[in-house]
Amino acid sequence: xxxxxxxxxxxxxxxxxxxxxxxxxxxxxxxxxxxxxxxxxxxxxxxxxxxxxxxxxxxxxxxxxxxxxxxxxxxxxxxxxxxxxxxxxxxxxxxxxxxxxxxxxxxxxxxxxxxxxxxxxxxxxxxxxxxxxxxxxxxxxxxxxxxxxxxxxxxxxxxxxxxxxxxxxxxxxxxxxxxxxxxxxxxxxxxxxxxxxxxxxxxxxxxxxxxxxxxxxxxxxxxxxxxxxxxxxxxxxxxxxxxxxxxxxxxxxxxxxxxxxxxxxxxxxxxxxxxxxxxxxxxxxxxxxxxxxxxxxxxxxxxxxxxxxxxxxxxxxxxxxxxxxxxxxxxxxxxxxxxxxxxxxxxxxxxxxxxxxxxxxxxxxxxxxxxxxxxxxxxxxxxxxxxxxxxxxxxxx
Ligand SMILES: C[S@@+](CC[C@H](N)C(=O)[O-])C[C@H]1O[C@@H](n2cnc3c(N)ncnc32)[C@H](O)[C@@H]1O
Numbered sequence: 266x267x268x269x270x271x272x273x274x275x276x277x278x279x280x281x282x283x284x285x286x287x288x289x290x291x292x293x294x295x296x297x298x299x300x301x302x303x304x305x306x307x308x309x310x311x312x313x314x315x316x317x318x319x320x321x322x323x324x325x326x327x328x329x330x331x332x333x334x335x336x337x338x339x340x341x342x343x344x345x346x347x348x349x350x351x352x353x354x355x356x357x358x359x360x361x362x363x364x365x366x367x368x369x370x371x372x373x374x375x376x377x378x379x380x381x382x383x384x385x386x387x388x389x390x391x392x393x394x395x396x397x398x399x400x401x402x403x404x405x406x407x408x409x410x411x412x413x414x415x416x417x418x419x420x421x422x423x424x425x426x427x428x429x430x431x432x433x434x435x436x437x438x439x440x441x442x443x444x445x446x447x448x449x450x451x452x453x454x455x456x457x458x459x460x461x462x463x464x465x466x467x468x469x470x471x472x473x474x475x476x477x478x479x480x481x482x483x484x485x486x487x488x489x490x491x492x493x494x495x496x497x498x499x500x501x502x503x504x505x506x507x508x509x510x511x512x513x514x515x516x517x518x519x520x521x522x523x524x525x526x527x528x529x530x531x532x533x534x535x536x537x538x539x540x541x542x543x544x545x546x547x548x549x550x551x552x553x554x555x556x557x558x559x560x561x562x563x564x565x566x567x568x569x570x571x572x573x574x575x576x577x578x579x580x581x582x583x584x585x586x587x588x589x590x591x592x593x594x595x596x597x598x599x600x601x602x603x604x605x606x607x608x609x610x611x612x613x614x615x616x617x618x619x620x621x622x623x624x625x626x627x628x629x630x631x632x633x634x635x636x637x638x639x640x641x642x643x644x645x646x647x648x649x650x651x652x653x654x655x656x657x658x659x660x661x662x
Contacts, residue, residue, distance in 0.1 A: 271300050278310055287318045305334030309341050316344060321351040321648065339369040346375070350382050351648055353425030358382040373407055380404035385418055388430035393437035412441060416448065423615050424649045428455055431615070446470040454617045463579040463617065465556050469535045472515070476538035479516050487645040489518075491574040491603045491654065494642050496522030498656050499570065499601050502638060506569040510593070511549070512557050513576030515539045520548030523572060531568075533560050561589035569595050573602040575644070575654075578618040581611045583629045591633035591661055598661045600634060605644055606653040626657060634659035 278293030291314050297307035312328035315321075328345040331337060342365035349358035362379030365371060371379060384400035397415065401408045408414075415438050422431035435452035438445065450467040454460070475482070483489035496519060506528040511519050514532030516539055523530055531551040534540050540552050553560065557576065571590050580586055590600050607620030614620055623639075630636060637658045644654030 267300075271297055271304065274300070275304075275307060275310070278307070278314075282310065282314055282317075287314055290314050291318070303330070305331050305337065308334075309337075309344075312348065313344055316348050316351075319646070319648070321348050324348040325352060325354075339365055342368070343371065343375050346382070347378060350378055353421075353427065353649065355382045355386040355427075359386050377404050377407050377409070380408070381414065381418065384414070385422060385427070385430060388418075388422070388427075388433050391429075391433055393433045396433075397437070412438070415441075419448065419451065423451070423455070424647060426615065426649075428615055431455060447474065451617050454613060455615060458613050460613060461580075461582040462619075465535055467617075468579055469537075472534070472536035473538040476516065476536060476542050479539065479542070480518070483645070484518070487647060488643070489575070489645055491642065491644060491656075492519035493522050494640070495519075495572065495574050495601050495603055495656050496525070498638060498640055498658055499572070499599065500525065502658065503570075503599065506599075508568045508595075509570045509572060510564075510568040512561070512571055512573040512590075513579075514543050514549070514552070515575075517543030517546040517548060519572060519574055520546055524548050526570070528570070533557060558585050558589045561586070561593040564593045566595045567593055569598050571598070571600045573600075575603055577602050577621065578605050581613055581619045583611070583621065583626070587629055587633060594661045596661070599637070600659040600661070601657070602659075603642070603644065603654050603656050606641070606655045623655065626655075630657075630659055633662060635662055 274293050274297045278290050278297065281293055282290035291311065294307045294311035294314060297304050308327040309331035312324045312331055315324035325348050328348055332341050332345050342361060346358050346361035346365060349361055359379060359382040362371065362375065362382060380400045380403035383403055384396040387396035387399050397411050400414055415434050419431055419434045419438060422434060432455050435448060435455060438448045439452055446467055447470050450464060506526045509523055509526060509528040509530050511523060511530060511532045514534050517532060529550045530548060532543050532549045533553045533555050535556055537554050540554055543549060544552055571594060577583060594600065604621040604626060605618060607622045609622035610625045611619055611621045627636060637660045640656045642654045642656055643651050645652045
C-alpha cells in the first residue's frame with residue numbers, strides 16, 4: 266500500500282470538503298477507503314461529508330466505524346449522535362450523546378439535541394410529562410419552552426412515522442393548549458382520520474403561523490420547486506393566457522413564473538398572512554382571501570389558466586374542486602396542479618396532507634377534462650427522504 270498516495274488523496278478530499286465541493290470530497294474519501302478500508306480519518310471525513318449533504322442514513326455507518334478508532338476525538342461521537350437523531354433513531358442517538366457527554370461535556374446545541382432525543386425515545390413509554398421532564402433535566406438551563414419542544418417533537422415524530430409517540434405528545438399538547446386548532450386537527454388525523462379534506466380553519470391557522478418562515482423552510486431547506494416546474498410544464502404547451510388564477514397562491518412563489526404568460530394574475534388563498542407575503546412580493550393584479558372551492562364557484566368562465574401548486578395536498582376528494590374549476594374556466598381553459606404521489610385512490614397521510622394515485626386523478630378529472638400532460642417530480646426533500654409528486658395539465662372539455 267502506498268501511504269503517500271493515501272495521504273495525497275486524503276488532502277484532496279479535505280480540500281474539496283472545505284470548498285463545499287461535496288461530490289468531489291466524497292469521491293476522494295471513498296478512494297482513500299478503497300486503498301485502506303479502516304482509515305478512520307477518511308471514515309470520519311466521509312461520514313461528516315454525508316451529514317453535510319443531508320444523507321443522514323448513509324452517514325451513520327462510516328461515523329460508527331470512525332468512532333471506534335483508538336483515540337478518536339470526542340467530536341466524532343457527537344457527529345454520529347446527530348446523524349442518528351436525524352435518521353429518527355432516538356434511542357441510539359440518546360445513548361451516543363450520553364456516552365459522548367461522559368468523555369467531554371457536550372456543547373450547548375448538542376446537549377439540547379440529546380435532551381430531545383432522550384425525550385422522544387422516552388415517549389415510547391406512553392407518559393408525555395415524564396418524557397418532557399427528562400428533556401428539562403438533560404437540557405438544564407438550556408431548556409426551551411416545553412410546549413415548543415412538544416410542538417416540534419410532534420411534527421418530527423410524525424415525519425419519522427413514530428405515530429404512537431406522536432399521539433402521546435399530541436394528547437399532552439391538546440390538554441395544555443385546547444385552543445390550538447393546528448395541533449387539534451393533526452392529532453385527530455392520527456386518532457380518527459375520517460376527513461375528506463383539511464378543514465379551512467386548520468389551513469388558515471397553519472399558514473398564518475407558517476407565513477414568515479414559509480419561503481426559507483420550503484425553498485431553502487426542502488428544495489421546493491413545484492411552482493417553477495409546473496409553470497415550465499405549462500410553458501411547454503402554451504405561450505399566453507389572458508386571465509390566470511393562482512389558486513392557493515401562498516406567498517406568491519409562482520408569480521415570477523406566471524408573469525411570463527402576460528396575463529392578468531389573481532391570487533386566492535385562505536391565509537391572510539400568506540397573502541400579505543404575496544402582496545410584498547408583487548406580480549398580482551388582485552389578491553383575494555377566500556376558500557378555493559367557494560371562490561371558484563363564484564367565478565363562472567372567469568379564467569383561462571387555473572394554477573394550483575401544492576394545494577391539492579389539502580384535499581382528499583378532488584371532485585368538488587375539479588367540478589368548480591371546470592366551471593371557473595373559460596372555453597378551452599387549462600387547469601395545472603401538483604399532487605403528492607400516492608398508490609391508488611386518495612389517502613390522508615399522518616402528516617395531515619393527502620396523497621393521490623394516478624388512477625384516481627384520471628377518474629375524477631374525466632367528466633370535465635382531458636389530461637394534456639403530466640410529469641413526475643421531487644416535491645420536497647425532507648429529512649426523512651424525498652417526497653414524490655406529480656404535475657398534471659388538464660384541458661377543459
Ligand atoms: C403549501 S402552500 C403552497 C403555496 C403556493 N401555491 C406555492 O406553491 O408556494 C398551500 C397554500 O394553499 C392554501 N390553501 C390550502 N387549502 C386552501 C383552500 N381550501 N382554499 C384556499 N387556499 C388554500 C394555503 O393557505 C397555502 O397558502
